[in-house]
Amino acid sequence: MARAPAGEKREKKVGIKDISREAQVSISTVSHVLNGTASISSAVRARVLEVAGRLGYLARRQAKATITALDTILLAVPPDTLPQNNINFVSWTVLSALGRECEKRGIRLLPFPLEGSVASARAIVEAARAGGAQGIILLNVDRRETIDGIAGSGIPAAIINGEDGSMRLDSVTPGNRFAARLATDWLIRQGHRRILHMTWRGRNTIRRRGDGFSDAFAENGLPAEDAVYCYAEGYEPRFGEKAIGEWLKANSGLGDVTAIFCAADNLALGVMRGLQTAGYRIPEDISVMGFDGVAPGEFTSPALTTVHVPLEQMGPAALQLIEQRVTSGIPDRASHRLELGCRLVIRSSVAPGPAAR
Amino acid sequence: MARAPAGEKREKKVGIKDISREAQVSISTVSHVLNGTASISSAVRARVLEVAGRLGYLARRQAKATITALDTILLAVPPDTLPQNNINFVSWTVLSALGRECEKRGIRLLPFPLEGSVASARAIVEAARAGGAQGIILLNVDRRETIDGIAGSGIPAAIINGEDGSMRLDSVTPGNRFAARLATDWLIRQGHRRILHMTWRGRNTIRRRGDGFSDAFAENGLPAEDAVYCYAEGYEPRFGEKAIGEWLKANSGLGDVTAIFCAADNLALGVMRGLQTAGYRIPEDISVMGFDGVAPGEFTSPALTTVHVPLEQMGPAALQLIEQRVTSGIPDRASHRLELGCRLVIRSSVAPGPAAR
DNA sequence: CTGAAAGCGCTTACAG
DNA sequence: CTGAAAGCGCTTACAG
Numbered sequence: 080m081a082r083a084p085a086g087e088k089r090e091k092k093v094g095i096k097d098i099s100r101e102a103q104v105s106i107s108t109v110s111h112v113l114n115g116t117a118s119i120s121s122a123v124r125a126r127v128l129e130v131a132g133r134l135g136y137l138a139r140r141q142a143k144a145t146i147t148a149l150d151t152i153l154l155a156v157p158p159d160t161l162p163q164n165n166i167n168f169v170s171w172t173v174l175s176a177l178g179r180e181c182e183k184r185g186i187r188l189l190p191f192p193l194e195g196s197v198a199s200a201r202a203i204v205e206a207a208r209a210g211g212a213q214g215i216i217l218l219n220v221d222r223r224e225t226i227d228g229i230a231g232s233g234i235p236a237a238i239i240n241g242e243d244g245s246m247r248l249d250s251v252t253p254g255n256r257f258a259a260r261l262a263t264d265w266l267i268r269q270g271h272r273r274i275l276h277m278t279w280r281g282r283n284t285i286r287r288r289g290d291g292f293s294d295a296f297a298e299n300g301l302p303a304e305d306a307v308y309c310y311a312e313g314y315e316p317r318f319g320e321k322a323i324g325e326w327l328k329a330n331s332g333l334g335d336v337t338a339i340f341c342a343a344d345n346l347a348l349g350v351m352r353g354l355q356t357a358g359y360r361i362p363e364d365i366s367v368m369g370f371d372g373v374a375p376g377e378f379t380s381p382a383l384t385t386v387h388v389p390l391e392q393m394g395p396a397a398l399q400l401i402e403q404r405v406t407s408g409i410p411d412r413a414s415h416r417l418e419l420g421c422r423l424v425i426r427s428s429v430a431p432g433p434a435a436r
Numbered sequence: 437m438a439r440a441p442a443g444e445k446r447e448k449k450v451g452i453k454d455i456s457r458e459a460q461v462s463i464s465t466v467s468h469v470l471n472g473t474a475s476i477s478s479a480v481r482a483r484v485l486e487v488a489g490r491l492g493y494l495a496r497r498q499a500k501a502t503i504t505a506l507d508t509i510l511l512a513v514p515p516d517t518l519p520q521n522n523i524n525f526v527s528w529t530v531l532s533a534l535g536r537e538c539e540k541r542g543i544r545l546l547p548f549p550l551e552g553s554v555a556s557a558r559a560i561v562e563a564a565r566a567g568g569a570q571g572i573i574l575l576n577v578d579r580r581e582t583i584d585g586i587a588g589s590g591i592p593a594a595i596i597n598g599e600d601g602s603m604r605l606d607s608v609t610p611g612n613r614f615a616a617r618l619a620t621d622w623l624i625r626q627g628h629r630r631i632l633h634m635t636w637r638g639r640n641t642i643r644r645r646g647d648g649f650s651d652a653f654a655e656n657g658l659p660a661e662d663a664v665y666c667y668a669e670g671y672e673p674r675f676g677e678k679a680i681g682e683w684l685k686a687n688s689g690l691g692d693v694t695a696i697f698c699a700a701d702n703l704a705l706g707v708m709r710g711l712q713t714a715g716y717r718i719p720e721d722i723s724v725m726g727f728d729g730v731a732p733g734e735f736t737s738p739a740l741t742t743v744h745v746p747l748e749q750m751g752p753a754a755l756q757l758i759e760q761r762v763t764s765g766i767p768d769r770a771s772h773r774l775e776l777g778c779r780l781v782i783r784s785s786v787a788p789g790p791a792a793r
Numbered sequence: 794c795t796g797a798a799a800g801c802g803c804t805t806a807c808a809g
Numbered sequence: 810c811t812g813a814a815a816g817c818g819c820t821t822a823c824a825g
Contacts, residue, residue: 095803096803108811110804116805119810132763138763246778254603257773403756406489406497419772453819473821
């Protein structure tokens with residue numbers, strides 16, 4: 080029940096007195112600037128705000144306003160995202176950043192492992208109630224039954240890396256469609272014309288990456304047939320390796336394909352291994368691009384060109400959505416579906432394609 | 437420079453004293469709950485938070501923390517959204533709600549009309565700088581050049597009802613794809629099998645509604661050929677009327693089509709008039725569904741079944757995105773693309789379709 | 794785990 | 810447009 084004292088709690092405690100000293104104005108002027116209670120010259124105003132921002136006063140004030148409502152958050156995680164499973168770097172990165180943010184803010188996280196694929200909404204809601212949680216964060220969940228149950232409970236909830244098609248729960252995902260479009264567009268501009276998209280079935284969020292892949296072909300006026308799809312059995316490297324091996328066999332080699340855009344870095348790792356095992360050189364014979372921007376891609380040979388997803392920001396964003404819902408007090412508040420922007424990380428696994436030569 | 441006194445500024449001014457009275461606890465207990473400075477029983481804690489939320493204390497505190505940084509916002513609006521043009525109810529609703537929110541919070545809105553379709557980013561940025569604006573809100577903008585210029589300026593900006601495919605600017609849109617899917621799914625479950633989607637070309641956000649329309653067919657295992665598209669020249673009622681008239685002529689009547697899903701209420705207004713002029717009864721002969729949930733649909737005969745978009749929440753959400761960007765202090769903050777949830781408004785322009793009979 | 798009371802930080806009429 | 814000073818609201822050690 081107690082909020083963690085957070086160790087170095089006594090961190091200066093900046094007040095408007097400090098700001099007034101630093102900005103060389105009176106305390107009341109600072110107050111007026113911060114509250115808009117008097118007309119202040121824009122020079123003074125700007126100086127005060129600059130100092131207030133620099134000393135961390137604004138951020139502190141912001142944080143204090145929201146810390147209030149949140150004490151405990153239930154965190155429902157599928158079994159394959161638990162830390163002992165080191166294959167899923169993506170979930171691991173998301174969870175550890177979320178954990179750090181909660182610790183910093185004195186919010187208690189109540190982990191709730193989802194057994195198998197049967198994620199009973201009732202069990203989650205009961206655990207949240209029993210633990211006194213004010214909100215629920217669901218990781219990698221998009222089963223309709225689970226979402227329906229949580230939405231029905233009325234407890235504020237946010238899905239990380241998943242979506243609620245019925246638009247009742249808040250969610251945070253990477254901007255999958257736009258990011259995949261951007262990546263594919265870049266490959267096309269590098270001169271690639273026939274590109275293989277290595278992906279897997281199952282998750283809606285992953286399907287969006289396929290949408291973005293084909294968007295890029297359409298926008299560049301390229302024939303849809305040159306956007307080739309290949310489905311692995313899952314996102315683990317071994318599935319990527321297996322899938323590319325089988326694809327090469329079925330197509331008697333790469334054919335006209337000069338680049339492979341993988342829907343996950345993990346998959347790209349396996350695809351690269353499979354290609355190299357089959358004797359292909361990367362990027363000379365074939366370019367490979369990933370998606371996620373997790374650590375391992377940096378250390379492959381060659382280093383993986385990929386799309387960086389702001390995984391560390393997903394947990395804090397979900398927390399913020401729950402906070403907003405708790406504090407807004409608007410009963411009809413529309414659900415928020417938030418997509419975070421991604422950016423290209425260009426390393427060395429992609430070479431210019433035939434159209435560039 | 438002066439912040440608007442906002443008329444009824446003296447609105448109760450709820451303090452922790454009020455909360456303590458209402459929640460039947462001492463002032464210090466309220467303070468402890470709100471700051472997590474002592475261990476409080478969860479019953480008391482919950483009661484205090486409930487009261488604090490209900491009296492608007494939490495929201496007020498939240499608002500106060502953010503009011504600080506924002507003084508002036510530049511609002512760039514295309515000419516066809518100006519108030520004198522009463523055809524665009526959607527933009528009008530969005531803008532007036534945004535205006536009210538700014539007035540309430542003492543934020544000054546600096547309107548900047550975009551001339552014709554040439555929305556020069558440089559002019560917008562200059563106007564923002566000259567007016568001392570801390571942020572820019574762009575309404576209905578998705579031209580690449582404009583977005584590039586604004587993003588390059590580094591001024592925090594948010595697009596309302598538009599998107600930045602390069603994922604640099606924040607944006608707020610309705611959950612167009614999911615909402616259209618939900619609406620179409622509902623029509624299908626009402627027994628409709630062959631549905632006409634009346635839309636128009638030009639805006640990306642509108643195209644998403646078409647995506648959702650076809651998603652619903654795919655998910656229900658219905659043939660894609662039964663999802664019929666018809667493009668009007670624009671979103672005004674007269675274009676809807678013209679388009680349906682021409683479609684009826686070209687197809688010698690409705691054929692197997694039993695429902696028309698319009699990408700905007702405005703379009704639906706024209707479509708209904710066109711159908712009725714041609715002698716069709718709504719919903720007996722043909723069902724019509726809209727999208728937006730703006731006022732006029734309520735007064736048509738029959739009343740229009742539609743998708744309600746939380747238009748009043750879009751401006752405040754955009755404002756919040758800008759605030760977050762200003763106060764967060766995170767330099768690498770990922771862009772936020774926010775989709776607000778919509779809900780079905782079932783009135784009387786849709787009847788059961790053939791598969792339900 | 795909760796409250797009475799001291800005291801600090803911030804706000805606010807008011808003067809210039 | 811800015812500051813000195815009164816006073817209010819909230820926090821915080823402390824008692825039970």
